[in-house]
Amino acid sequence: MIGAVARRLGGSVLVLWGAVTVAFLALHLTSGDPVDLLTGLRASSDGLRAEIVREYGLDRPLALQYLTFLSHILQGDLGDSYVLHLPVRTAIGQQLGSTLQLLAATVVVTVVIAVPAALLGAGRRPWVRTPVSLLEGLGVAVPAFWLGTLLLGVFSFKLRWFPALGAPGIDGLVLPALALAAAPAAVIARVLRRGLEQTLDEPFVTTARTRGVGEAAVRLRHGLRHGLLPVATLVGWLTGSLIGGAVVVESVFSRQGLGTLAVTAVRNKDLPLVIGIVLVAGLVYTVVNTAVDLSYRLIDPRLRTREA
Amino acid sequence: MPTPGTATTSTGTTGTATATATATAGTATAAAAERRRTAPRTRRFTSRPGVAVAALTALLPLAAACSSTANGAADQAAAGPPKAGGTLTLAVPYGPTCLDPHQGQADALFSRAVLDSLVWQDEKGAIHPWLAKSWKISDDQRTYTFVLRPGVTFSDGTPFDAAAVKANLDHVVAPATKSAGAAQLIENYRSATVVDDHTVEVTLAAPASSFLSGLASPGLGIESPATLTDDPKALCSKIVGTGPFTSAAGFTPQQGITYQRREGYAWAPEGAANQGPAHLDGLTVRVVPENSSRLGALTSGQADAASAIAPVNVAKLKADPGFAVQSAVAPGVPFSYNPNTEKGALSDVRLRKALRAGIDWPLIVEKLYFGVYPAAQGPLSPTTPGYSKSVADQYKYDPAASAALLDEAGWTARDAENYRTKDGKRLTLDFLYVGDYFGPHVALATQIQAAAKQLGIELRNQNLDAGSYVKRVLAGDYDLLNSSNNNFSPDGLRLIFGSAHIPTTKIDNNAARYHDAGVDAKLAEALAAGDPQKQNSLYAEVQQKVTDDAAILPLFNNAYVLGRSAKVHGVVFEQQSFPNFADAWLSQ
Numbered sequence: 001m002i003g004a005v006a007r008r009l010g011g012s013v014l015v016l017w018g019a020v021t022v023a024f025l026a027l028h029l030t031s032g033d034p035v036d037l038l039t040g041l042r043a044s045s046d047g048l049r050a051e052i053v054r055e056y057g058l059d060r061p062l063a064l065q066y067l068t069f070l071s072h073i074l075q076g077d078l079g080d081s082y083v084l085h086l087p088v089r090t091a092i093g094q095q096l097g098s099t100l101q102l103l104a105a106t107v108v109v110t111v112v113i114a115v116p117a118a119l120l121g122a123g124r125r126p127w128v129r130t131p132v133s134l135l136e137g138l139g140v141a142v143p144a145f146w147l148g149t150l151l152l153g154v155f156s157f158k159l160r161w162f163p164a165l166g167a168p169g170i171d172g173l174v175l176p177a178l179a180l181a182a183a184p185a186a187v188i189a190r191v192l193r194r195g196l197e198q199t200l201d202e203p204f205v206t207t208a209r210t211r212g213v214g215e216a217a218v219r220l221r222h223g224l225r226h227g228l229l230p231v232a233t234l235v236g237w238l239t240g241s242l243i244g245g246a247v248v249v250e251s252v253f254s255r256q257g258l259g260t261l262a263v264t265a266v267r268n269k270d271l272p273l274v275i276g277i278v279l280v281a282g283l284v285y286t287v288v289n290t291a292v293d294l295s296y297r298l299i300d301p302r303l304r305t306r307e308a
Numbered sequence: 309m310p311t312p313g314t315a316t317t318s319t320g321t322t323g324t325a326t327a328t329a330t331a332t333a334g335t336a337t338a339a340a341a342e343r344r345r346t347a348p349r350t351r352r353f354t355s356r357p358g359v360a361v362a363a364l365t366a367l368l369p370l371a372a373a374c375s376s377t378a379n380g381a382a383d384q385a386a387a388g389p390p391k392a393g394g395t396l397t398l399a400v401p402y403g404p405t406c407l408d409p410h411q412g413q414a415d416a417l418f419s420r421a422v423l424d425s426l427v428w429q430d431e432k433g434a435i436h437p438w439l440a441k442s443w444k445i446s447d448d449q450r451t452y453t454f455v456l457r458p459g460v461t462f463s464d465g466t467p468f469d470a471a472a473v474k475a476n477l478d479h480v481v482a483p484a485t486k487s488a489g490a491a492q493l494i495e496n497y498r499s500a501t502v503v504d505d506h507t508v509e510v511t512l513a514a515p516a517s518s519f520l521s522g523l524a525s526p527g528l529g530i531e532s533p534a535t536l537t538d539d540p541k542a543l544c545s546k547i548v549g550t551g552p553f554t555s556a557a558g559f560t561p562q563q564g565i566t567y568q569r570r571e572g573y574a575w576a577p578e579g580a581a582n583q584g585p586a587h588l589d590g591l592t593v594r595v596v597p598e599n600s601s602r603l604g605a606l607t608s609g610q611a612d613a614a615s616a617i618a619p620v621n622v623a624k625l626k627a628d629p630g631f632a633v634q635s636a637v638a639p640g641v642p643f644s645y646n647p648n649t650e651k652g653a654l655s656d657v658r659l660r661k662a663l664r665a666g667i668d669w670p671l672i673v674e675k676l677y678f679g680v681y682p683a684a685q686g687p688l689s690p691t692t693p694g695y696s697k698s699v700a701d702q703y704k705y706d707p708a709a710s711a712a713l714l715d716e717a718g719w720t721a722r723d724a725e726n727y728r729t730k731d732g733k734r735l736t737l738d739f740l741y742v743g744d745y746f747g748p749h750v751a752l753a754t755q756i757q758a759a760a761k762q763l764g765i766e767l768r769n770q771n772l773d774a775g776s777y778v779k780r781v782l783a784g785d786y787d788l789l790n791s792s793n794n795n796f797s798p799d800g801l802r803l804i805f806g807s808a809h810i811p812t813t814k815i816d817n818n819a820a821r822y823h824d825a826g827v828d829a830k831l832a833e834a835l836a837a838g839d840p841q842k843q844n845s846l847y848a849e850v851q852q853k854v855t856d857d858a859a860i861l862p863l864f865n866n867a868y869v870l871g872r873s874a875k876v877h878g879v880v881f882e883q884q885s886f887p888n889f890a891d892a893w894l895s896q
C-alpha cells in the first residue's frame with residue numbers, strides 16, 4: 001500500500017515537472033523576443049529594454065535560464081509576473097479562491113441535475129425518457145458562453161434576480177455555475193442513465209424486486225452504485241472541461257479567476273505566471289485523478305484488496 | 309490581457325505634450341475662469357477586446373455618436389446643486405497595466421482619482437495652477453521654478469513639498485521605473501533642486517515647449533515620496549497621493565478597485581467646479597470585459613456608468629430617458645493606416661495618394677461605427693491643440709483622380725482577376741496586424757480590402773502573432789500598418805513622423821518610416837520654441853507637408869464613450885479624454 005502511494009506520488013512529480021518544462025520551452029521557442037512582449041509592443045527606449053533584460057536574466061543561455069528557473073521553483077519561489085507586476089503567488093492567490101468556488105458550485109449543480117435526471121429517465125417509457133434525453137442533447141450542444149449570456153440577460157438584466165458583476169457570495173455563483181454545469185451534467189446524466197439501464201436488467205435486480213424491494217430503493221441502493229462506475233472514469237475528462245469552460249464563463253460573468261488569468265498570461269507570454277498556473281492546474285489534476293482511483297474501491301467492493 | 313482597441317505599431321503615447329501653454333516666460337498664469345474639467349464634446353466609440361494587457365496602443369475604448377448629452381455645466385443647471393453621498397459604480401472593459409502612472413501607460417481613469425498634478429491643463433490647452441500655485445520660466449527655457457501650494461498633504465500624512473516633487477520627477481525617469489509613457493512626456497528633464505520647502509527648481513537638458521503639458525498629464529501624478537522608495541512593482545496595485553479619493557485596498561486584477569472620498573481635500577485645480585472634498589462617498593470601478601455584460605449591468609441598474617459602449621448600442625441607450633451617453637473625441641493622431649514610405653509599392657507618393665483618394669474612408673467608418681467615431685481628415689484629431697483645419701480638403705474621396713494617379717505610375721495593365729499590374733507584377737499590398745490587439749477592427753480591414761480591390765489593388769490582411777509582427781515591422785517588410793496615438797499635443801507629430809522614431813531596432817511610432825529632413829527640423833524647432841504662435845505655425849506646416857506626401861491614411865478619431873444613468877451628474881472628461889469623477893455626484 002505504502003509502495004503504491006509512493007509510486008503514485010513519484011509519478012505526479014514527474015508529470016508536474018514535465019508540464020512545467022513543456023510550458024517553459026513552448027514560450028521560449030515561439031517566435032518573438034520576450035523583451036518586445038514585455039514592453040507590450042510599445043515604443044520603448046533602449047534603457048527600458050536593457051533594464052528588462054537585466055531584471056529577467058533574458059541575456060543568459062537558455063539552459064542556464066531553465067536551471068535557474070527550476071531551482072527557484074524547488075525553493076517555492078515562482079517569481080514575479082511580467083505583466084501584472086505582482087509576485088506570481090499573489091496573483092494566483094487572488095484568483096484561486098474564486099475559481100475553486102465556481103468549480104465547487106458547478107460540481108454541486110452537476111450532481112443535482114444529473115443524478116435525478118438519470119434516476120427518473122432510466123428504463124422508463126418513451127414519454128418520460130424522450131424529454132430527458134432531448135435535454136441531455138441540448139445541454140451538450142449549447143456553448144457555455146451563449147448560455148451564460150442568455151442566463152445573464154434573462155435572470156440578471158431583465159428579472160434582476162441575480163447580480164451580474166462577478167458578485168461575491170452564493171447569489172453571484174448561481175448563474176455561472178449553471179452555465180458551466182450544463183454540458184457536464186448532460187453527459188453524466190446520459191452515461192449514468194445507460195449504466196442504470198444495464199444494471200436494472202441484471203438478474204440480481206430482478207431478485208431484489210421479487211423480494212418486494214420498492215422501485216425507488218432498487219434504483220438508489222442497487223442501481224446507482226453500479227451505474228456510477230462508468231461515471232468515475234469520466235472525472236478526468238470532466239476536470240479538463242471544467243477548467244476550459246471556466247475561462248469562458250469567468251469572462252462572461254466578469255468573475256475573477258484562474259481561467260481568465262491563464263488566457264492573459266499565455267497571450268502575453270508571461271512566463272512566470274504561465275508556469276505558476278500550469279503547476280496549479282497540474283496539481284488539481286493529479287489530486288483529482290488520485291481521488292478517482294481511490295474512489296473506485298469505495299464504489300466497487302470487488303476492487304478492494306486485502307493488503308491493508 | 310486584453311488590451312485595446314487597436315493596435316499598431318506602437319503604442320500610444322499617452323501623454324501629451326502641449327504647446328499652447330499660456331504661461332509665458334516670467335509670469336505665472338492667472339487663472340482663467342475656465343471650468344476645469346473639460347466638458348465633453350459629443351461623439352462615441354469602440355471597445356477593445358478584453359485584454360488586460362499592455363496593448364500596443366493606449367487605445368481608448370471608443371464609442372459613440374454625436375450626442376446631445378449635455379456637458380457637465382448644462383447638466384448641472386438642470387439637476388440643481390450637487391448632492392453629497394453615495395457610491396458610484398463604473399464598469400470598464402479592462403484594468404490598468406499598472407496603477408502607478410509613472411510606470412504604466414497612463415491609464416488616467418485609475419490613477420487620476422488618487423493623484424493630483426503640479427498643473428492643470430484645460431481643453432483649450434491653457435495651463436492653470438494646481439499643486440504648484442505659480443511658476444517662472446527662465447529666458448533660455450531651461451529652468452522652471454515652481455512655487456508650491458502650502459498646506460497640502462498626502463493621504464498617508466506626508467506633507468507635500470519641494471522634496472516630494474523632486475522625488476517624483478526622479479522616480480519617473482529612473483531606469484528601474486521602466487516607464488512606458490510618462491518619461492517620454494518629460495524626456496528633456498535633467499534634474500530638480502529643492503530651493504526651500506515650497507520652491508523647487510527644475511532644469512531641462514534642452515528647451516521643451518511640451519514640458520508643462522507633460523506635467524499636467526495624469527502620467528505625472530504626484531505620489532507620496534514615502535511610497536516611491538519601495539519596489540516599483542508594489543505601486544502597480546497601490547498608490548498614495550494628494551487626490552480627492554484614496555484607495556486603501558488598491559487594484560485587484562480582473563476585479564477592479566474601490567475608492568473612498570478623501571476628507572479635508574481642499575486643493576482642487578484653479579477654476580474647478582468643486583473646490584472641496586469629492587461629492588461621492590466612494591467610487592467603485594469594476595472590470596467587465598464583455599460589451600454585452602457592461603451594457604446589461606448599466607441598464608439593469610447594477611452599474612451607474614459603463615465605458616466603451618459598443619457603437620451599435622449607443623443610439624438605443626441615448627433614446628432611453630433613464631440614461632445618457634457622454635463622449636469625448638480623443639486628442640492626438642487618429643486611428644490610421646500607415647503606408648510604408650521607405651520601400652515597396654507605397655514608396656511612390658502617387659500610389660499613396662491614389663489609395664487616399666480612391667477609397668471612401670469616411671463611408672466605411674460610418675457604416676461600421678454608426679457615426680460613433682467621427683471620420684478623420686488630417687494627421688491630428690480636431691481636439692488636439694495646434695490642429696490645422698486647412699489640410700482637410702486633401703482627404704476627399706475622388707475615384708477618378710485615384711485611377712489617373714495609378715495609371716500615371718505605370719500600373720495600367722490588368723490581370724485575369726482584374727488587379728492592376730506593371731511589368732507583369734500584380735499590385736499587391738501587405739497590411740500587418742496582431743489579432744489580439746486589432747480584434748474589434750477586423751471588419752474594418754475587410755471593408756478596406758474590398759474597396760482596394762475596386763481600385764485594382766490586392767490588399768492582403770495578415771494576422772500575425774506578436775513575435776512575427778515585430779520581426780517584420782523592424783525589417784520594414786510591410787506596406788501598411790495601423791496605429792493611433794492619444795496625445796494632447798501637436799508634439800505627437802514628432803513621435804509619428806520624426807525620423808528618430810522609425811522602428812528599426814525596436815518598436816516605435818513612425819510606422820510610415822517617414823523621413824524628411826525639413827519636417828524633422830520643424831518639429832525640433834517647435835519643441836524648442838517658447839512662442840505658442842510660432843509653434844502653431846510650425847505644426848501647421850508639418851501637417852501640410854505630411855499631407856502633401858500622403859504619409860498617413862487617417863480613418864477615424866477615437867472617442868471615449870461613457871454610458872451613464874440619468875442620476876449621475878458632473879462627470880467630465882480631462883486632458884486625454886478620460887472621464888474624471890472629482891466633481892461627480894448622484895441624485896436619488
